[in-house]
Amino acid sequence: MPDATGADGLTVGQVSARLGVTVRALHHWDEIGLARPSLRTAAGYRLYTAGDLERLHRIVVYREIGLGLDRIRAVLDDSAADVPGALREQRAQVAERIDRLQQLSAGLDRMIDAHERGLLLTAEQQAAIFGPRWNPDWPAEARQRYGDTTQWRQYAERSASRDPEEWQAIADAVADLDRALGDAMDAGVPPGSPEANALVERHREVFASYFPLTRQMQVCLGRMFEADPGFAAHYDGIRAGLATWFRRSVDASARAHGIDPDTATWQ
Structure with missing residues (x-):
């Protein structure tokens, strides 16, 4: 499907290229309600606003540090979420993985x-x-x-x-x-x-x-x-x-x- 263009937002293809995520991932996040585009063209194509793009940036960052999509949703949408606590927990898990990888490297x-x-x-x-x-x-x-x-x-x-x-x-x-x-x-x-x-x-x-x-x-x-x-x-x-x-x-x-x-x- 070719990218639609719109003066008020970015198309799926443009967002994919800008953030380095696949079109398939963007469609999936839309389908599960994690990151829905705010606009649609007359033909029904998705258009992402600046606000949508900011949310997507945060999703990409949290995904890069290893948070699952459900945890990302809670961090983004739950006003009572303990974001520092979630990040510390993730940091501890990353430290454990680093330790395992260092042991694996030494074994290799x-x-x-x-x-x-x-x-x-x-x-x-x-x-x-x-x-x-x-x-x-x-x-x-x-x-x-x-x-x-x-x-x-x-x-x-x-x-x-x-x-x-x-x-x-x-x-x-x-x-x-x-x-x-x-x-x-x-x-x-x-x-x-x-x-x-x-x-x-x-x-x-x-x-x-x-x-x-x-x-x-x-x-x-x-x-x-x-x-x-x-x-x-x-x-x-x-x-x-x-x-x-x-x-x-x-x-x-x-x-x-x-x-x-x-x-x-x-x-």
Whole structure:
């Protein structure tokens, strides 16, 4: 519908452009009696007077600070309305939203850092939690190697919400598992035995602190622990030959669950 013109008022389109509100909003406010134009053209088009425009200005301001339309109506039309009280109440609500948004922003910052760095701990915290043999460059190397994988994203999202105490609990669980693996090997526990299978299950539970680990993925990890010089050095540093014993134990457990270790893939 084209804008009508009138010497005594502004058309809907003109008011819309001047106040930055939609024509649809102006029509709605008219329909609910919040801001009705005082004039009409002979053809029935709405015309807003200077007084109408002043009321609309106030509606726009109150809406911008978050008041609902019913509250705006009360503020504008109820002579007994406590306008300062309504504004203070709204200010308190805005302050709460700002606080929530600041917390959200801080959470997003941690999530971004976790995706980019992996471990949100200082070098000193890492050494205190993971021990003097820990290399603080390892998280960056892991990001470079695995950063495009689903598992890195899962690890980063969990890392973003963890504090040093939670990482300490995970490090303690890993250390306890390593000791249990070494003790089992010393005791001559054979791969495929109930004792060895229980340790394989425990490894999956502990490793799930980083990302969900399927049995097939665990088989792949067992191979890597044996073949990769860094991982092999870690396990063989606990007990000579432990990397191979653990890989054989993982393979035996996988076979017991119908998985062929020779064809297992990372899935």
